[in-house]
Amino acid sequence: MKKLLELISEEVKKAFAQAGYEEELGRVTVSNRPDLCEYQCNGAMAGAKKYHKAPIMIAKDVAEKLQESTVFSEVDAAAPGFLNLKVKEEFLAEYLRQMGTAPKFGMNESGKGKKIVVDYGGPNVAKPLHVGHLRSAIIGESIKRICRYAGAEVIGDIHLGDWGLQMGLIIYELSLRKPELPYFDENFSGEYPKEAPFTISELEEIYPMASGKSKEDAAYKEKAMEATFKLQSGVRGYRALWNHIIKVSVSDLKKNYDRLNVEFDLWKGESDVQERIPGMVDYMKKEGYAHESEGALVVDVAREEDTKEIPPCMILKSDGAALYNTTDLATIQERMEKIAPDKLIYLADKRQELYFEQVFRCARKTKLVKPETELKFLSFGTMNGKDGKPFKTRQGGVLRLEYLLEEVYEVMLQKISENRDMPGEEAEKTAEIVALSALKYGDLSNQASKDYIFDIQKFTSSEGNTGVYLLYTMVRIKSILNKYREQGGTVENTQIAVTENEAAKELMKAIAGFGAMMENAYQEMAPHKICAYMYDLANALNHFYHETKILTQENESEKSAYIALLALTLQVMETCIDVLGFSAPERM
Ligand code: ARG
Helix, strand or coil: CCCHHHHHHHHHHHHHHHCCCCHHHHCEEECCCCCCCCEEECHHHHHHHHHCCCHHHHHHHHHHHCCCCCCEEEEEEECCCEEEEEECHHHHHHHHHHHHHCHHHHCCCCCCCCEEEEECCCCECCCCCEHHHHHHHHHHHHHHHHHHHCCCEEEEECCEECCCHHHHHHHHHHHHHCCCCHHHCCCCCCCCCCCCCCCHHHHHHHHHHHHHHHHHCHHHHHHHHHHHHHHHCCCHHHHHHHHHHHHHHHHHHHHHHHHCCCCCCECCEHHHHHHHHHHHHHHHHHCCCEEEECCEEEECCCCCCCCCCCCCEEEECCCCCECHHHHHHHHHHHHHHHCCCCEEEEEEEHHHHHHHHHHHHHHHHCCCCCCCCEEEEEEECCEECCCCCECCCCCCCCCEHHHHHHHHHHHHHHHHHHHCCCCHHHHHHHHHHHHHHHHHHHHHCCCCCCCEECCHHHHCCCCCCCHHHHHHHHHHHHHHHHHHHHCCCCHHHCCCCCCCCHHHHHHHHHHHCHHHHHHHHHHCCCHHHHHHHHHHHHHHHHHHHHHCCCCCCCCHHHHHHHHHHHHHHHHHHHHHHHHHCCCCCCCC
16 A cells, blocks of 8 residues: 555645646655644745746645645645645545555555564573563564564574583583483493483572682683583583583573563574584685684685774684684574575674674675675664663672563552452453563663663553553553443444544544554664554544543444544554564453
8 A cells, every 4th residue: 555645745746747847846744843734845945946936936836736636625835835734534534444454554565575584582591591681582573573564574583592611511510510410421321311400490500600610710611611512522421411401491491482472483593503614614714715813713804994993703713613603604504595584683782793793794705695685783782770780680680581570560460459450360461461561662662772771660650651551542442442332333333434523633644654654664673663653643542532522422423433443543553562572451
């Protein structure tokens, strides 16, 4: 479907042409003087020079051609040469009726035919999931859904950190604590136990402890590195133990991501591409991309036009070990072979910006990707506490994700229980849903690259630009629609139509902007644009609600038009929150 602004522009362009002027001058924008008009066209001013005419004369010529227009209810030529426009309600109503029946509200699916991999989440196995990974999960999930909504085929991959020193640390520490386990017996040739010799809580206690020890004790670290090396070179018992660690961690991670309403299509990790590293390294050497530098193997990625220094991309350390970026490059190779995406999107903290610049340049230079393959790093800022510093717990440590969710949940549950009489179980379920919206919207409503302040009181407030406010608005609509049904009405039989109501017209215009907004959110990979749109839409809805007798409206056709408008608003809002990655309760 064409965008509303396109249709409006077309109409004005036609008038410019009919009046003998260049068509292109008829471009229309949303008014920046809403007190005067809804839309405006400044083309007369732009054309003045070319036609040696006062702009107001041109504007008047065009306005005259628009008097009979079915699009505009008002066209004013205003000094020095503006065209001030108001649209006809019937035109809007017809547009909304079409939106209501078109798939995806008539949005242009500009992602159609594209295949996209979104690499997000990125937790490290055996290390507890902390708030640092929260943003990646929340933003990445929304990016994935936006791309999907825009018609693209999207594959979300968690890209687990499952191959580094942390694994060696855990294995070595376990060998000290439980030396009797068969995994450490080199002569053991039987089958290893099916059950892991530890629980998730043990694992989570082992890692920080071992990591702390390794920082103080060089010999300990040496041993942990040796264990890492043994694991990576395929020692049987170490591999078996590693499998246990992965399994226990992943099932715990799944619980956490489930609670966040985050789903991955692929649960691959850094370990999955280890086998292709030697081949990839050979290829880079043979083609002359990689060369030795101080014992290490590197690919130069600096360019002449660089204004800051971009160091070479290191492929192998001097001891021959592969690095974080070697794994990322091998993963790109694998994705190109197995998935062949048109675009790869990565989410990580903005501190990894230079890192991804190096990796992307290296992937291009070594032709791991096609020249037309898009590589995109979506960086995000830090979640800060009220003191403006990275968010910490009261004890000062990094707050674990579960505790954070739990905290928001508790506040929400209390608010819900205070506000209304609801059976305990329903209150708990509702609090869970609403808490997620508070947390996610608090994050997504900011431009991702910026830092933001985690403010639990603000996020859980039912007023202002919050997820909770949006859900309240949606629940309000649901409740009106339910009452309409109780009165014997059938929502599905109502039709959007012209009404007497000014606020309804504002709401109609807000709804009509959906397609343009969503397409833009896709082009710019910007969930915050959806948030801003929803906030405006919710405000328009609430303004309408406060100004209007809806259920007590005596004029039945007027009432039915209101109901249809509310139902469409709700559908649009449902779509938006789904794309953002949360849902709405029935009541709250
Ligand atoms: N595991 C990494 C971390 O915790 C994030 C992974 C980001 N993705 C990637 N393909 N490198 O920092």
